[in-house]
Amino acid sequence: MLAHTKGKTKSRLVRTFSEHWQMLIMALPGVALMFMFSYMPMFGTVIAFKRYKVKQGIFGSAWMKPLFRNFEILFRKNSQAIVAIRNTLFLNFLFIVVGVAFAVFLALMFNEINNRLYKRVTQSLSFLPYFISTVVVGIFATSLMGYESGTINSVISSLGGEKINFYARPGMWPVIMLIVNIWKGAGYSSVVYLAAITGIDASYYEAARIDGATRRDEIRYITLPLLLPTIIVMTLLAIGKIMNADFGLFYNVTADNPNLYPTTDVLDTYIYRTLRQTGDMGISSAVGLFQSTCSLILVLVSNAVARRIDENSALF
């Protein structure tokens, strides 16, 4: 009896393979590339617990004694890492709150415009910055804020004011990075909200109009409440990524200027620096593992919450 069923399932398996081997081969390149560039580095995180030597390789290197030594050094003695964690959380929090508010507002404004051509042109221009590499964004930043010939400083000095050396004043940079971030991303993320607004049933507005609602009432009592699930979900998904900073943006816009590290050094730039400059693989991968683990937990939690709010908009 048992042998009989076993034979049957086996033959079904063989049949599936003989019929669908092409499917498996088609999946193979993608699966292999993912293994190389995502899964192998995941196994590689063990070097956070090791004294990594290039010659001995990831698995051949000796374990740290005690095992969590790298993490201990990191959190006990390394104030730079703590600064980087703090900056990452603070700046991303700022980006999420202001960025979401701005994108929603922008979407509401786009929605008000009746002239289709005007709407199309302004909208196209608003997400143009999204398609530019961060290296170019960095050059935009210096041509505006450079000390010698930046536009802002030349305007200031032509008005008789004192020039501002932006790249020597870390205190201004959270705001500068916020502006750059909104400039680069608001047009793009407003599209999501605009799509949600367009999807709102027109009969709500008709009913409100009959009741004598003004346009502003409509926004306040219909559009915004109906947009709220989208806003919450987008915010949650962003919170899931709060430990990850946009490396390119920070590295290029601040021009990797050491003067600005106190307020703009984020985890990604810190890890890069320890990797390329000090070459301490153990410490820098310990920071990386800390970051990835926090991210994993945050993504799982925020996704679970997002699913409870709106089943369709959860990431998975």
Next chain:
Amino acid sequence: MAEATRYRRRRFRINGWQMFACLFTGLFALVCLYPFLLVISGSFTPKDESIRYGFRLIPHGFTTASYQALFVNGRTIINGYKVTVFVTVVGTALSLGVNSMLGWALSRKVMPARKFFNFYVLFTMLFSGGMVPWYIVCVNYLHLKDTIFALLFPSMVSAWNIFLLRNYFTSVPEEMYESARIDGARDFRIYWNIYLPLSTPVLATVTLFTALGYWNDWWLGLMLIDKSELHPLQLLLRNIISNIQYLQTMEQNPEIQRMMASIPGDGVKMALVIITTGPIILLYPFLQRYFVKGIMVGAVKG
């Protein structure tokens, strides 16, 4: 009837609120455009003028010296162009093939171990080993350092694109697949002859985002390429900036000061920006409707 005219009047009368909306979006659009215009004008501004007046929207004076300076060592730029174009074309084609094949396989109910592979792809979105192990794997295990493959393969698969494609393929009626199987077609043929032609909108979107990613990439070059013949355009740009910065930090040195006077500095950077970003800007008006579509599709679900 009365309702209809009232409705029409509402629509066509521009009130204060709509004026504000027009102004606000117009202003934001201009702010988005401004740096581009500034860089175009800056690339034509003579160096001494830019130091005296700063960069302005309408340049004081006009010169093509920055562009000429770029083409003094034009070999580097042309070589950078070659690398970038090669990586963009080949990388995008391969990436599209790899992602759509895996996405298609995942969209089939009969796919063996489908659940496992779905999770396998999803998990790469949730957890990453981080930069350091990735670097070690690429350099010491896959030996990608200073090869053209370093610019192609590490960013080739994208879980996001795979799911985007999978969802689109799933929305094609299952009968298509079943009837083709009954007619004796094999899987690859069904994917190639039936599913791909039906999916041009999503393929266009994925192609554009992938191509843009390859074109704008400097990160892979920064991490894995030291050999200057393999530097893509964006990395050349990045290097020029850091070289100028490096010289600026040593300005006390008289030797360096003499060198500083001879390099055109900001103007050249801007000219290079125009050269590297120009193709995107020129193609942008034609391609942006796909981008918008892509954002919408991507926004719905990953």
